[in-house]
Amino acid sequence: MSDHAADHRHHDHGHHHHDDHNDHDHDDHDGHHHHAFDWLMGVRIAFVALCAVAVHFQWPDANPPLLMIGDQVFLPFSWWALAGIVIGGWPLLEEAWESILRRKMTMELSMGIAILAAAYTGYFFVALIITFFVLVAEVLEGMTLERGRRAIRNLLELLPRQVSVRRNGQIAEVDSSTLRPGDIVLVAPGALIPVDGRVIGGSSHVDESRITGESMPIEKLVDDHVYAGSINRSGALEIDARSIGKDTSYGRIIETIEQAERSRAPIQHLSDRLAAYIVYVALAFAVLEYWISKGDVNSTISVIVVAGACGVAAGTPLAILGAIGRAARLGAIVKGGAHLETLGVVDTVVLDKTGTLTFGKPEVVAIHPADGIEEGDLLAAATMAELRSEHPLGKAVIGLAQARGITIAEPETFSYTAGRGIAAVSQGERVLVGNRDWLLENSVSVQAGELPRGSTPIHVSRGGRYLGSISVADTVRPEAARAVSALREMGIRTVLLTGDTAEVADAVAAQLGIADVRSRLLPEQKLEHIKTLVASNAAVAMVGDGVNDTLALAAANVGVAMGSGTAVAREQADIVLLGNDLERFVETVALARRTRRVIWFNFAGTVVIDAIGILLVMTGFVGPVLAVMIHTGSELAFILNSARLLPMGKKPAHAHEERNIAAAPSAQPAE
Numbered sequence: 001m002s003d004h005a006a007d008h009r010h011h012d013h014g015h016h017h018h019d020d021h022n023d024h025d026h027d028d029h030d031g032h033h034h035h036a037f038d039w040l041m042g043v044r045i046a047f048v049a050l051c052a053v054a055v056h057f058q059w060p061d062a063n064p065p066l067l068m069i070g071d072q073v074f075l076p077f078s079w080w081a082l083a084g085i086v087i088g089g090w091p092l093l094e095e096a097w098e099s100i101l102r103r104k105m106t107m108e109l110s111m112g113i114a115i116l117a118a119a120y121t122g123y124f125f126v127a128l129i130i131t132f133f134v135l136v137a138e139v140l141e142g143m144t145l146e147r148g149r150r151a152i153r154n155l156l157e158l159l160p161r162q163v164s165v166r167r168n169g170q171i172a173e174v175d176s177s178t179l180r181p182g183d184i185v186l187v188a189p190g191a192l193i194p195v196d197g198r199v200i201g202g203s204s205h206v207d208e209s210r211i212t213g214e215s216m217p218i219e220k221l222v223d224d225h226v227y228a229g230s231i232n233r234s235g236a237l238e239i240d241a242r243s244i245g246k247d248t249s250y251g252r253i254i255e256t257i258e259q260a261e262r263s264r265a266p267i268q269h270l271s272d273r274l275a276a277y278i279v280y281v282a283l284a285f286a287v288l289e290y291w292i293s294k295g296d297v298n299s300t301i302s303v304i305v306v307a308g309a310c311g312v313a314a315g316t317p318l319a320i321l322g323a324i325g326r327a328a329r330l331g332a333i334v335k336g337g338a339h340l341e342t343l344g345v346v347d348t349v350v351l352d353k354t355g356t357l358t359f360g361k362p363e364v365v366a367i368h369p370a371d372g373i374e375e376g377d378l379l380a381a382a383t384m385a386e387l388r389s390e391h392p393l394g395k396a397v398i399g400l401a402q403a404r405g406i407t408i409a410e411p412e413t414f415s416y417t418a419g420r421g422i423a424a425v426s427q428g429e430r431v432l433v434g435n436r437d438w439l440l441e442n443s444v445s446v447q448a449g450e451l452p453r454g455s456t457p458i459h460v461s462r463g464g465r466y467l468g469s470i471s472v473a474d475t476v477r478p479e480a481a482r483a484v485s486a487l488r489e490m491g492i493r494t495v496l497l498t499g500d501t502a503e504v505a506d507a508v509a510a511q512l513g514i515a516d517v518r519s520r521l522l523p524e525q526k527l528e529h530i531k532t533l534v535a536s537n538a539a540v541a542m543v544g545d546g547v548n549d550t551l552a553l554a555a556a557n558v559g560v561a562m563g564s565g566t567a568v569a570r571e572q573a574d575i576v577l578l579g580n581d582l583e584r585f586v587e588t589v590a591l592a593r594r595t596r597r598v599i600w601f602n603f604a605g606t607v608v609i610d611a612i613g614i615l616l617v618m619t620g621f622v623g624p625v626l627a628v629m630i631h632t633g634s635e636l637a638f639i640l641n642s643a644r645l646l647p648m649g650k651k652p653a654h655a656h657e658e659r660n661i662a663a664a665p666s667a668q669p670a671e
């Protein structure tokens with residue numbers, strides 16, 4: 001397996017101090033912990049252990065010589081200690097020195113001071129033991145962090161590496177990195193589609209849930225578009241590749257996660273500060289201990305050494321990384337640790353209706369032509385105006401027209417007012433399609449008519465004359481009720497905001513048990529409502545899908561877009577659901593809360609253990625060897641606590657398909 005990604009990231013870390021936004025004290029500390037196990041490190045650790053043993057048994061020389069410079073006698077001297085500290089502890093000393101150059105207090109610097117102080121005063125064994133434990137902890141912590149990044153990488157490496165292409169009339173297996181737009185890619189049934197492109201041969205049903213959120217397989221025929229990362233279910237496909245790798249829709253999802261991984265959540269800054277603070281406090285207590293014990297080097301060093309901080313410094317990013325990876329497996333793309341952090345404190349969830357609580361696939365349930373108007377006239381005007389519409393209501397009208405085989409005229413001009421409706425011109429006449437207010441605003445009077453229960457009327461006029469209305473009804477998603485009640489159990493308030501009529505909104509709210517409903521809202525009114533909530537100190541998550549939700553999504557503390565949502569909504573949102581399952585969103589909220597708990601547990605635990613450790617040292621119960629064990633043992637425990645959030649073991653939502661894919665010989669050739 002290529003370690004390219006790891007190298008790249010490590011490289012980033014190695015140069016942390018060159019970029020400006022890294023104004024914290026501890027980044028090199030956690031940066032240094034990013035090594036995977038490497039042999040050099042293993043040899044170093046063994047060598048330090050050997051040196052410690054040699055020093056302990058005073059081998060080969062029972063009486064260490066004194067260091068002489070000229071005829072001045074300095075301190076007892078041991079080649080073993082010198083070799084162990086300098087060769088073994090080199091990485092540590094190097095970082096300590098860097099910290100001095102940068103005038104930053106880091107854990108490496110304080111440990112370096114402790115080691116050198118121990119060695120200087122002749123406590124060679126202590127110096128070597130500290131070196132040993134610090135190195136071991138770095139390796140173990142580095143491995144845990146590496147596991148975290150690998151978990152994310154595995155998630156991202158779902159696209160096939162080997163791809164069948166037709167070149168010069170011959171079929172060849174090529175590495176996906178050599179693909180070019182314009183290549184003809186062959187995809188076997190059961191395999192993942194490796195590129196975005198156009199079908200030029202074959203037909204199949206394709207599961208696009210990972211990209212568009214559509215859970216039902218979609219039939220793909222010649223000329224249809226397919227997306228990388230979707231699963232070819234039934235037939236063989238021949239695809240003209242349009243975009244490859246990072247340029248595909250799937251590639252952009254991946255990029256989002258990678259960016260999220262690099263961005264720093266406020267809580268990470270907080271943990272960096274806390275870690276730096278712990279180092280300072282330990283040093284202060286060391287000075288105090290030196291004074292109280294009247295210069296006892298052993299206990300002074302123990303105070304410095306006992307206080308570990310990597311549990312917060314490295315544990316926090318690991319927890320966030322793990323949670324972002326786990327959320328992705330749940331089907332929620334979190335665009336940054338900060339959003340995860342906010343989601344963990346959300347107490348109000350605002351839900352849009354159409355497309356969020358309902359399927360957003362409404363159907364025409366009744367047609368009511370006005371007096372003296374032909375049904376065909378009404379439909380012709382409505383379909384012409386809705387032809388370019390992306391709104392679910394418009395699609396319902398177009399769907400009906402197609403089902404009836406009505407020829408749809410192209411509008412000459414088309415304009416859409418979100419939350420209102422459409423104005424289009426055809427054959428010199430202005431056609432209005434939208435809600436009652438939209439027609440009234442344009443001085444068309446609307447006849448009241450009988451409506452089927454729970455349906456939304458779409459009113460139509462042409463040339464200032466009212467033509468009638470088309471009633472459209474949507475179905476509530478079955479999982480929405482479960483999601484809303486799960487949110488209630490978590491103590492989260494739900495609010496329904498919709499542009500639809502009060503009648504429809506109230507019916508949906510009643511069905512789901514949402515008490516707080518606002519209907520007939522314009523996009524700006526949705527925005528106002530969110531602003532009011534935020535101003536009242538609520539932590540608000542807004543879940544929406546439409547163009548009419550984008551303002552509200554931006555104003556909420558966390559904006560969440562449905563997988564089937566419009567591109568603008570998905571662009572604007574902080575969290576994008578890959579599917580449309582609101583229960584996945586609820587699980588993501590629970591995950592965010594758990595992440596918060598893990599991080600704060602690490603904070604509190606680190607402070608408590610460090611405090612107890614310092615107390616035990618100062619009361620004489622703990623010496624330097626036990627002190628360094630407390631330091632490394634406790635921080636390792638907290639890092640492992642964070643590691644529990646990593647998406648390990650549990651298979652992704654699509655596990656069954658992936659197993660099938662792995663089983664299909666042509667899909668995943670031997671690696």
Ligand SMILES: Nc1ncnc2c1ncn2[C@@H]1O[C@H](COP(=O)(O)OP(=O)(O)OP(=O)(O)O)[C@@H](O)[C@H]1O
Pocket residue numbers: 352353354355386389391393394418419420421422433434435436456457458497498499500501521522523546548
């Ligand atoms: N393309 C359209 N064709 C017909 N009517 C429309 C169209 N777009 C909007 N409308 C009218 O404006 C109203 C508000 O639309 P808007 O998109 O803000 O909300 P919605 O889709 O009804 O519900 P939600 O706010 O829950 O997504 C609709 O209920 C409909 O009456």
Ligand SMILES: [Zn+2]
Pocket residue numbers: 107137308309310635
């Ligand atoms: Zn440490």
